[in-house]
Amino acid sequence: xxxxxxxxxxxxxxxxxxxxxxxxxxxxxxxxxxxxxxxATAVSESAIDEAVRRHNWDRIDATFDTWGALxxxxxxxxxxxxxxxxxxxxxxxxxxxxxxLSGACARAxxxxxxxxxxxxxRLLREVTLVREDCELHDEITQLLMDxxxxxxxxxxxxxxxxxxxxxxxxxxxxxxxx
Amino acid sequence: MAWAVDVxxxxxxxxxxxxADHLMAxxxxxxLRDFRLLADRAAASTNVDAEKIRCFDxxxxxxxVRGFCTWQMDGDRAAGxxxxxxxxxxxxxxxxxxxxxxxxxxxxxxxxxxxxxLGTQGAYGKFCLLLTEVTERGRVAAIFPGDSLQRYTTATAxxxxxxxxxxxxxxxxxxxxxxxxxxxxLTIHEAGWLxxxxxxxxxxxxxxxxxxxLADIAxxxxxxxxxxxxxxxxxxxxxxxxxQEDQANELRAFRSLQRWRRTLGLLITPLP
Numbered sequence: 001x002x003x004x005x006x007x008x009x010x011x012x013x014x015x016x017x018x019x020x021x022x023x024x025x026x027x028x029x030x031x032x033x034x035x036x037x038x039x040a041t042a043v044s045e046s047a048i049d050e051a052v053r054r055h056n057w058d059r060i061d062a063t064f065d066t067w068g069a070l071x072x073x074x075x076x077x078x079x080x081x082x083x084x085x086x087x088x089x090x091x092x093x094x095x096x097x098x099x100x101l102s103g104a105c106a107r108a109x110x111x112x113x114x115x116x117x118x119x120x121x122r123l124l125r126e127v128t129l130v131r132e133d134c135e136l137h138d139e140i141t142q143l144l145m146d147x148x149x150x151x152x153x154x155x156x157x158x159x160x161x162x163x164x165x166x167x168x169x170x171x172x173x174x175x176x177x178x
Numbered sequence: 179m180a181w182a183v184d185v186x187x188x189x190x191x192x193x194x195x196x197x198a199d200h201l202m203a204x205x206x207x208x209x210l211r212d213f214r215l216l217a218d219r220a221a222a223s224t225n226v227d228a229e230k231i232r233c234f235d236x237x238x239x240x241x242x243v244r245g246f247c248t249w250q251m252d253g254d255r256a257a258g259x260x261x262x263x264x265x266x267x268x269x270x271x272x273x274x275x276x277x278x279x280x281x282x283x284x285x286x287x288x289x290x291x292x293x294x295x296l297g298t299q300g301a302y303g304k305f306c307l308l309l310t311e312v313t314e315r316g317r318v319a320a321i322f323p324g325d326s327l328q329r330y331t332t333a334t335a336x337x338x339x340x341x342x343x344x345x346x347x348x349x350x351x352x353x354x355x356x357x358x359x360x361x362x363x364l365t366i367h368e369a370g371w372l373x374x375x376x377x378x379x380x381x382x383x384x385x386x387x388x389x390x391x392l393a394d395i396a397x398x399x400x401x402x403x404x405x406x407x408x409x410x411x412x413x414x415x416x417x418x419x420x421x422q423e424d425q426a427n428e429l430r431a432f433r434s435l436q437r438w439r440r441t442l443g444l445l446i447t448p449l450p
Contacts, residue, residue, distance in 0.1 A: 015250070016228035016431070017424035019302070034228075034428060036407025037304050047301070052265050055227070055302040056246060059265070078423035081229065084236075085430045089416070093440050103413040115417035122416045 010070050012048060012057040017078030021051060022070065092127045097136065104143070113147050120144050180281045183318035183387065187347040194346050198353035201360050210356050213363040216371055217355035221310045221396070222289035222319075222348075222384040223376075225296075225303035228424075231431035235438075240307070240390040242285050272331035279338055287390055291321060291351055291382040294372045296399055296449055298381045304404050305431065308397040309386065312348045315394070318387040319348040323358040326383050348384065355382060393442045398435055402448035408432035 011029065013020035018034040021043070031043045051057040060077075064070040089096070100119055108116035120140050123130050130136050159167055202210045226234075233249045234240055241249060247265075248258030263270050277283030289309065290298045297306035312319045322329065323344055330337045346354045356363075359374050359382075366374055375382065411429040415421055421429060438444040 014227040014229045014303075016232070016427035018228055018428050019304075031301055033301065034304055034404060034407070035425075036410075037401050037404040043301075049267075049269075050299075051302055053267065053269055055299065056230075056243065056250075056265060057302070075423045078427055081232070081427050081430075082423065085232075085426060087430060087433050087437070089433070091437065091440065095439075096436055099409065100413065100416060103409070107413070107417070112417075115413075115419070118418045119413060119416040 007063070007065055008067060008070055009063045010060050010074060012051045012059050013074060013077070014055070014057045015077065015081055017074050017081075020074060021047060021057075089122065089126050090128055092123075093129060094136070097123060097127060097130060101140070101143070108147055108150065113150065117144060117147055120147075180283070181279055181342070182281050183320050183345070183385075184347075186342055186345045187320050190343065190346055191350055194357060195350055195353045198350075198356040198360075201356055205360075205364070207364075209364055209368075210360050212368065213360060213371060214352040214356045216293050216368075217291070217359075217375060218352035220291045220293040220351055220355070220375065221308040222312050222386060223292035223297045223306050223308045223399075224287070224289050225299035226305050226307060227303040228305075228427045228431035230303065231305055231434050232427070234392055235434040238392050240287055240309075240392065240395065242287050242388075244284060268333065269327065272327050272333065272336070275336040276326055276331055276341075279336065279341065282387060285388050286385040287387075288326075289384040289386060290376050291355065291384055293375045295376060296401065298376055298378050300401075301378070304400050305435070306399040307395050308399065309390070309394060310396040311394060312384065312386060315389055315391075317390070319384060320345045321348060321351055321354055321382050321384045322346075323354065323382055324380070326385065351382070351384075358382065392438065395438070395442070395444060397445040397447055398438075399447045399449050402450055405446070405448040 007025045009023040011021040011023055019037075020032050022030045022032060022040075024030060028042050029045060029047060030040045031047055032040045048059075052059050058077075062070075062073060064073065092100070100123060104116040104119040107113075107119070120143055123140055124137065130140060159171075198210075198214065202214065205211070224240075230246065233246055237245070237249060244259060244262050246258075247262040248255050251257035251261060266273055277286065280286070292298075292306070292308065295306075296304075300306065322341075326341075330341050355375055362374050363371055408428055409432070411421055411425050412432060415426075415429055435444065435446055439446055
């Protein structure tokens, strides 16, 4: 990190770091929203005042030679909020559990059985509701067993890669997506 | 002598309501009547980032700005006020001049009148918190036709006469909205009325006094794509994947929201 004439400047950000203002080498000021919440947009200088005065972002003004260096510094600053940050899932309710189960199934279908298994094990181990609700516990256990069976199968192939005379058989044996 | 919010706003209620009624009487189309119905149901909203969600979660309350800065400085009030002053910069005297007009003005929380949508300041905070029962628990509240500091203060003066004339009770927000935004509403299809009332750079400001416990936040709205992203962080953490530091802060905010939903009945509403 340098503090003199560099290429890009981290101008301001909240301490959580998910959104920030950056000035590029041409002097243009950019607002970066959190990932998943839109694209970076060029903004006017008044955005700095708005962010710092009204929304209590930290004014930073640190200049970097590369985007990677800027991002590393942003992450370093965001890490300052880490103490006490982790709140667990022990009190997740049925809505939360269903949301996670849905995600786990999606990951299993997307070819990430390890991730799905890890999610299900966390539910079993940590969520009070799952430990106390026999039906829910059994459902998750069954999902884990299904995952184990699926994982022992040969890897699925695209139907297009199967010779036409074997496609029906491949479907019945669930060697290709339904 | 400092003003009491409810006294000043009550004194303006009859005049503002009469003006709105006059405008609606002149509108044979009934458009302004419908517009006021929409504004009558408006909530007060504030856009916040993941850090403020954490602050409010740990404080079990929506803090005023000095309280937030103090929280950032681990409870050191003097240090918090110093940070607050640095951030306000040239605007500090303007803010102080506005606040000093009112009894307990330093405790004001600043909101926008929001009849739907993601609020005015989404660029600076994707979590749009909504307060629907604004005057519960004996809270005082006033609304102004625009940003109070920009509308009423300069570097050297505060237009107290104008403030006294325009400060309105929360209960007549519909009338205030008709008076201030009615002419624009008449030129725009009703599908665009939410933005007539509340959009970046143009909104009616609400100031709300304490107490403001977390339990009084009725809803949080956020972009649907962002809610999906936060859900993904939750799943990735459960799957044992390492998150970046900013993502971990966002996940913390997401889990706080989910806890507020479970324990306080908060609605989590994704919007396009």
